[in-house]
Amino acid sequence: MNGKTMNAMNRRSLLAAFAAVPLLQSGCASWSAPAPEGSGDLGVVVERARGTLAIINTSRRELVAEVTGLGDLSHASVVFSRDARFAYVFGRDGGLSKVDLLQRRLVARVMQAGNSIGGAISADGTLVAAQNYTPGGVKVFDAQTLKLVADLPTEYAPGRLSRVVGLVDLPGRRFAYCLFDANEIWIADLSDVRGPKLTKLQNVGKSPYDALVTPNGRHYIAGLFGEDGLALVDLWEPEPHVRRILDGYGRGQEPLPVYKMPHLRGWAVAGRYAYLPAIGRHEVLVVDTQSWQEVGRIPVAGQPVFVMARPDGRQIWVNFAVPDYDRVQVIDTPTHTVVATLTPGKAVLHMEFTPRGEAVWISSRDDNRVSVVDTASLQTLAQLDVDAPSGIFFTSRAARMGF
Amino acid sequence: MLSDKLPLIKAGLLLCLAAGLMALPAAAQQAPAREQRLIRMVRQDCGSCHGMHLTGGLGPALTPTALADKPVESLAATIYGGRPGTPMPPWKAMLSEAEASWIAQRLLAGFPQEAQK
Numbered sequence: 059m060n061g062k063t064m065n066a067m068n069r070r071s072l073l074a075a076f077a078a079v080p081l082l083q084s085g086c087a088s089w090s091a092p093a094p095e096g097s098g099d100l101g102v103v104v105e106r107a108r109g110t111l112a113i114i115n116t117s118r119r120e121l122v123a124e125v126t127g128l129g130d131l132s133h134a135s136v137v138f139s140r141d142a143r144f145a146y147v148f149g150r151d152g153g154l155s156k157v158d159l160l161q162r163r164l165v166a167r168v169m170q171a172g173n174s175i176g177g178a179i180s181a182d183g184t185l186v187a188a189q190n191y192t193p194g195g196v197k198v199f200d201a202q203t204l205k206l207v208a209d210l211p212t213e214y215a216p217g218r219l220s221r222v223v224g225l226v227d228l229p230g231r232r233f234a235y236c237l238f239d240a241n242e243i244w245i246a247d248l249s250d251v252r253g254p255k256l257t258k259l260q261n262v263g264k265s266p267y268d269a270l271v272t273p274n275g276r277h278y279i280a281g282l283f284g285e286d287g288l289a290l291v292d293l294w295e296p297e298p299h300v301r302r303i304l305d306g307y308g309r310g311q312e313p314l315p316v317y318k319m320p321h322l323r324g325w326a327v328a329g330r331y332a333y334l335p336a337i338g339r340h341e342v343l344v345v346d347t348q349s350w351q352e353v354g355r356i357p358v359a360g361q362p363v364f365v366m367a368r369p370d371g372r373q374i375w376v377n378f379a380v381p382d383y384d385r386v387q388v389i390d391t392p393t394h395t396v397v398a399t400l401t402p403g404k405a406v407l408h409m410e411f412t413p414r415g416e417a418v419w420i421s422s423r424d425d426n427r428v429s430v431v432d433t434a435s436l437q438t439l440a441q442l443d444v445d446a447p448s449g450i451f452f453t454s455r456a457a458r459m460g461f
Numbered sequence: 462m463l464s465d466k467l468p469l470i471k472a473g474l475l476l477c478l479a480a481g482l483m484a485l486p487a488a489a490q491q492a493p494a495r496e497q498r499l500i501r502m503v504r505q506d507c508g509s510c511h512g513m514h515l516t517g518g519l520g521p522a523l524t525p526t527a528l529a530d531k532p533v534e535s536l537a538a539t540i541y542g543g544r545p546g547t548p549m550p551p552w553k554a555m556l557s558e559a560e561a562s563w564i565a566q567r568l569l570a571g572f573p574q575e576a577q578k
Contacts, residue, residue: 106513132513150512173517191518221519238519265548267519283548315543315550318509319519380506381555405505423505 097142100159101410101452103421103428104134104147105445111136111147112444113159116412116419116452119430119440123162129153129169134449135176138456139201140183145451146201148177148188156204159453166204170197178227181459185248187225187233194219196235198248207251214240224269224280224322226460228293234278236266243269243280243291243300262289262300270322271460272332272347279303281322283337290350303350304334304343313338318379320363324460328371328391335362335376342376344394354394359385364408367391368415368433375418377406386420388436398436402429407447413454421447491563500573502555503564510548515572519548525571536565 099117105124109131113122128134130151137146144165147155152171157164173192179185179201186199195211212220220237228234231248243262247255264284271278271293280289286308291298320335327333327347334343336355342365344354360382366375374389383405388398403422410419417439420429428447430440455461491499504513510520521527528536541561543551552561567573 130512130514130516132508133518150514150516150518173512175518223519267548284546315552315554316548317506317550317552319548380502 095160097159097453098413099453100142101419101450102136102145102147102157102159103419103444103447104131104136104449104451106132106134106423106448107446109149110445111145111157112447113157113162114419114428114442116417119442121442121444125157125162125164127164128155128157128167131448133175136449136451136455137177137179137186137461138451138453139179140456142453142456144201145453146177146179146186148174150174152188152190152192154186154188154199154204168199168204168206170199170206175221175223176225178225178233178460180227180231180233180248181229182231185231185251187227189222189225189235191221194221194237194239196222196225196233196246198233198251198254208248208254210244210246210254210256212237212240212244214242223267226269226271226278228271228278229275229459234269234271234291234293236262236269236280238266241266243278243289245293245298257298259291259298259300263287263302267319267337268322270324270326272327273324273459275459277347279322279326279332279334281320281334281337283316283319286337288334301350304345304352307336307343307352307355308339311339314340314361316361316379317381318361318363320361320365323366324458325366328367328374331391333365333367333374333389335365342374342389356389356394356396358387358389358396359399366409366411368418369411369413370415372415373433375409377409377420380405383407400431400436402431402438403427408449410450410452412452419450419452421450423447491560495560497576499556499560499564500567501575503568503572504575515568523568523572525569528569531569533562533565533569536568537562540564 101114103112109128111125115122129149131149133150135148145157152174154168154170156166171190174190177188184201186201188197198208200207214220220239222235223238224236226234234245236243243259245257263282266280267283269280276294278291287302287305289300290303332345332347336343342356346353360378362376364377376387386400387396390397402420404424407423408421418431423446428442428444432439510518511523512518515523541553543549
């Protein structure tokens with residue numbers, strides 16, 4: 059008999075003892091259990107200026123609690139534990155925090171780097187990986203304890219570490235990420251955390267700035283800042299290699315200034331098409347995920363930052379870089395046209411769909427407001443006061459690959 | 462108008478350096494409301510890449526220590542015209558040259574915080 063079984067048994071007898079308490083001591087008001095609560099309709103909003111996480115409820119459309127003391131969250135991202143109870147928060151200052159959404163408190167925190175950009179969690183929920191700029195590399199932690207289990211510096215030349223972008227989880231305790239400074243994609247296999255295996259793909263294209271894995275875990279796509287095109291890897295091939303897609307989409311035209319880097323995630327895929335932000339063009343590029351050929355481009359109001367499919371794929375919502383960031387546009391996927399332009403508030407930084415997409419939550423940094431918008435009627439359902447809100451993350455991400 | 466302002470700014474900068482002070486002379490000041498907007502723009506929008514605390518990200522750190530060996534003119538030129546071959550865009554659609562110079566000087570001196578709301 060191993061320790062785990064013992065623990066489970068002990069816990070069960072303990073639970074039985076607690077369950078008996080109200081019967082034995084009926085009339086005693088001093089002890090009452092909190093009402094059991096699910097976490098499926100919880101989420102978090104990053105309050106970027108205050109280093110605070112606001113916990114919200116998407117059914118009641120209200121602020122539930124605030125968790126403070128999370129350091130520099132001016133650029134922060136969040137992944138969720140498999141049971142959708144814990145949020146792992148990656149801060150700009152290299153802080154990795156674990157927040158209990160049900161007990162509404164910080165339960166663990168480590169300073170794991172000098173400058174960090176985000177992270178991912180393995181499919182089995184046991185490993186949390188952080189992607190870092192300083193020092194460049196990926197660090198992997200035990201999801202329970204936040205103890206370091208693997209350090210993967212991105213040394214691409216003697217003594218030179220690359221900044222890491224585009225980190226995603228892949229099936230089988232693997233992670234993929236891009237080396238911004240080295241034009242490489244690395245795949246780390248952590249089946250054995252004591253002996254990680256790295257596969258390095260070189261010359262993928264100039265300055266990969268972010269990446270995504272498709273919802274089926276098959277294709278890893280890196281956006282390139284330095285070239286008109288994207289790098290595609292088919293992870294189902296026995297020996298993955300990089301091929302270029304949407305090559306030369308700018309067709310030699312002088313690019314427009316990019317005041318903010320776009321972000322890529324698996325939300326780009328809707329049905330058989332992927333919708334991707336162009337770099338230096340005010341366009342959304344549409345690519346067929348069967349042939350990987352361009353099938354169209356949709357003119358939009360500015361440099362796209364987030365191009366996100368509603369979970370059912372019927373609409374694509376787009377927000378923009380400064381100075382066009384007061385607008386949000388909605389693309390109808392059957393016709394590939396912009397069907398609505400909304401102005402939910404000043405400086406829209408992020409959007410997040412409820413699990414089935416009947417509503418979208420939109421953060422407006424300069425109005426200190428989060429708006430909840432009905433995706434069918436486009437009416438505003440609620441507005442919440444949140445200080446300088448940036449990223450919005452719902453627990454439904456826990457069940458999605460690449461989130 | 463810009464060409465009128467620039468010599469004044471340069472003269473002002475010399476004065477400033479000579480006095481060993483980082484407070485800016487009147488000639489290089491912006492209208493207070495515009496100044497607050499520029500401070501917010503640097504913290505929030507430049508902050509997308511350089512960090513809200515300007516400690517760096519995809520773009521380099523913009524703290525006085527990090528910029529110690531950079532001439533103010535080259536910083537101003539980078540802000541105004543961008544750096545081809547890197548993600549640093551030109552900000553000339555949103556700034557005048559005088560404003561780019563003002564930002565460069567303020568970065569070297571330690572960039573101001575946004576006024577409290």
